[in-house]
Amino acid sequence: MTTAFALETGGLRVAGLRTGTPGGVPVLALHGWLDNAASFLPLAAHLPELDWALIDLPGHGHSAHLPADAAYTMPQAIAQTLAIMDALGWSHCVLLGHSMGAAIASLTAAVAPQRVQALVCIEALGGLAAPADETVTRLRAHLAALSTLGDKQLRVFADLAAPVRARMQANQLSEASARLLVERGVKPVPGGWSWCSDPKLMLPTAVRMTEAQVRDVVAAIECPAQVIYASPAQPYFPEPERSQRAALLRHGHLHVLPGHHHVHMDQPEAVAALVREFLLPRSA
Numbered sequence: 001m002t003t004a005f006a007l008e009t010g011g012l013r014v015a016g017l018r019t020g021t022p023g024g025v026p027v028l029a030l031h032g033w034l035d036n037a038a039s040f041l042p043l044a045a046h047l048p049e050l051d052w053a054l055i056d057l058p059g060h061g062h063s064a065h066l067p068a069d070a071a072y073t074m075p076q077a078i079a080q081t082l083a084i085m086d087a088l089g090w091s092h093c094v095l096l097g098h099s100m101g102a103a104i105a106s107l108t109a110a111v112a113p114q115r116v117q118a119l120v121c122i123e124a125l126g127g128l129a130a131p132a133d134e135t136v137t138r139l140r141a142h143l144a145a146l147s148t149l150g151d152k153q154l155r156v157f158a159d160l161a162a163p164v165r166a167r168m169q170a171n172q173l174s175e176a177s178a179r180l181l182v183e184r185g186v187k188p189v190p191g192g193w194s195w196c197s198d199p200k201l202m203l204p205t206a207v208r209m210t211e212a213q214v215r216d217v218v219a220a221i222e223c224p225a226q227v228i229y230a231s232p233a234q235p236y237f238p239e240p241e242r243s244q245r246a247a248l249l250r251h252g253h254l255h256v257l258p259g260h261h262h263v264h265m266d267q268p269e270a271v272a273a274l275v276r277e278f279l280l281p282r283s284a
Contacts, residue, residue, distance in 0.1 A: 002041070006062075009083035015062035017054040019044050024051040025279055026093035028085060030101030032123075032262075034197055036061030038180040039098060043264045046272035049280060053088055057101070059198035061184050072201060074127055077104045082112060094279060096120040098264055103127040110220040119225040120275055122264050125245045126218045128236060130208035142206035149199060158192040177265040211241070219248040226253045226278040228271060230263040253278060 002019040017037045020027075027050045031039040037054035038061075044052045056063035058080060059072060066072060081104060085093060092115050097105035102124035109116040130138065157163050160182055167178035187196040209217075227246045233239050246254040255274050257263055264271045 002044075004062075007084070007087040009080060009087050012058060012066070012080075013064040014058065014080075014084060014087075015056045017041070018052065019054065020048055020050045020052040022051055024049050026051045026088075026090050027053070027096050027279075028081070028088070028090070028093050029054045030057060030081065030095065030097040030104050031055070031060070032099030032101055034060065034185070034201060035098070035101075035181055036184045038184040039262070039265060040096075041180060042177070042266075042268035043272055043275070046268050047276060049276075050094075053084075055084060056184070057104075059201050061196070065198040066200070071206070072198075073207075074104065074107055078108045078111060081105070081108045082115060085115060091115070092117050094118045094120065096122075096275070097124070098122040099124050099261065106221060106225075107217055109223055109225070110217045113222045116223050118223050118279060119221065120228070120278065121225065122228045122271065123230060123234070123261055124237065125227050125242065125249075126209075126214035128205070128208055129211040129214045132210050135207070138204065138208065139206055141204045145203045149203065152199060154189070154194045154199070156189055156191045156194050157186070160186065160193060163193070163195070171262055172260040173262055174266050177262060180265070215245060215248055218245050219250075221249055222251075224251045224253075224278070225249045226274065227255070228263070228274060229254070229256045230259040230261060231256050234261055 002017050005018055006013055006015045029040040029052060031037060037056045040054045059065050095105035095108060095116050102121035103126060105119060106121055106125050109119045163182045163186060164175060164178045167173055167181055168175060185195060185197065186193040229242060233242060246252055257267065257270055259267050
């Protein structure tokens, strides 16, 4: 049974879904950029033994947007993740993330090791890196986009068929997977439907760590960690970079499955088998 819930963290409403077995291994699931909690429904259905909290990260799904003068940054996301754990009453848990959520989860595991009993990262490990000599260019691009943000109009769809097709084309998703994300990612507006994600999420990232900094973070992760990549690799996280990061883990397990970026949605049974073997080895 899946139930909706909401909690308050620092005055911000965070929405999510609970499913699985209460009292089982607690798993906080963090989705990717412009996705939402529904991203993990197919995977959770194959792992009912776990106690799942599927979160809409701030600015996504049914969760509130950050205040107008606040930015979506990795330090903010780490603090928010820990605050969500506190609100759930979890002193520690498994962090399971996909893409951006995996980046947040891995950084949280590195800086708050006492809170993370195990880590599962799907299609990311550490955040996206950038060369140091791109710093000024990135800052300029961010500020330029920020200055015109208020002029942008939200796109309105007459029905859900168009946004479902858009997600299928952009992410190679099956129609069923795309519909899961779209139905939780839109809101009714005059004339139809519009995305409910915060437009600020579309801004270019102002500052990124260098690859050396990201590797320093990954090397600091103390808990057992499982990394699941889809093959072929995404252009923005290519080989050998992604495997080199995984090799830095102190207690890491790397698996590569044929598939695309949302492999946990369109191949949930295969991903679930790996996660079960990692978290529940005696029942695998």
